[in-house]
Amino acid sequence: MLITEYEKRKTPRRDKSTGLFNGDVGDCLSLFIESLDNDKLKQRAEILLEHIADNVNQISSCNFEDGLAGLGFAIEWLAQNNFININTDEILEDIDDYLYKDVVFEKKSSIMLGDGLLGKGLFFYKRLQAKNPNQNRYRIICLNECLVLLSDELLNWFTNLEVGLLNKKILDFSSQEIITTAQSLIFFEKLFSSRLNTRSAERGIYIISSFLKRAFEDNEVYSQVNCIYLVHAYVNVAIKLNEKQWLNLARETYYRYLNAEHLENLNAQTNYINNYLSLIFKVDYKFKKTIGLSRLESALTSSLFKNEIAEIWLLN
Structure with missing residues (x-):
């Protein structure tokens, strides 16, 4: 089913979201995983990844489910699992910077994975696992700062004496x-x-x-x-x-x-x-x-x- 659907079309679908959970990013990740023994599927995955890169400016959300955090996580995951050979510090530089500003300056209203701080925390966690050559010390400090802020805030959602979830x-x-x-x-x-x-x-x-x-x-x-x-x-x-x-x-x-x-x-x-x-x-x-x-x-x-x-x- 997966092979047939992608063999039928020459270009990626354009009538759906770009997101990780239910969009092109999720499809792209799936295709790379399914392409381990199928060169045609790998080619389709690469075409879809190129399409996503060309249209990244249309992504307005920072969320994990349908936004930049999910896209960045997927690219980092693909690189760390040797599906693509890239320097993610270079490729994800703009996403790092955009999400850094979001974490530092925007108030979080949700802890959920899809649209809250948990998903963004997962992005920064995965980024800090990167093994790129000549890593920039300042970038690592910024990534770690965001992860600390998000994980501290997540902890507060559970421990707050007035509104903590575990109350x-x-x-x-x-x-x-x-x-x-x-x-x-x-x-x-x-x-x-x-x-x-x-x-x-x-x-x-x-x-x-x-x-x-x-x-x-x-x-x-x-x-x-x-x-x-x-x-x-x-x-x-x-x-x-x-x-x-x-x-x-x-x-x-x-x-x-x-x-x-x-x-x-x-x-x-x-x-x-x-x-x-x-x-x-x-x-x-x-x-x-x-x-x-x-x-x-x-x-x-x-x-x-x-x-x-x-x-x-x-x-x-």
């Missing part, structure tokens, strides 16, 4: 707040393991994991289908930090989730997570094949890149 009971969380909490725990672990803003990252890991540990003790939490996102994040961080006690708790929590009989209500993403956790904990259960994922999610959950679902966080 609420888990049963009062919206579906999106559950997902964002899971994403934030993974994000703080990535910063901590990369030694970026470690003080805030360590505190973020501690407060969210402590909150989840208490939440998992309440049987009512398993009434929420999206609880599986929290278990997934808890497992992800436990493995990365080699926390055996956390992993044991996550195993018990996952078993309790299964006993809540949610398996008939899973969507494409929660079904994928369920499959992943069943392999981690060696659960003898045959889950349905994951269908309904977007093209980008399908590419990232392929056999070679199946761990990238946590890296790019399209768990929305």
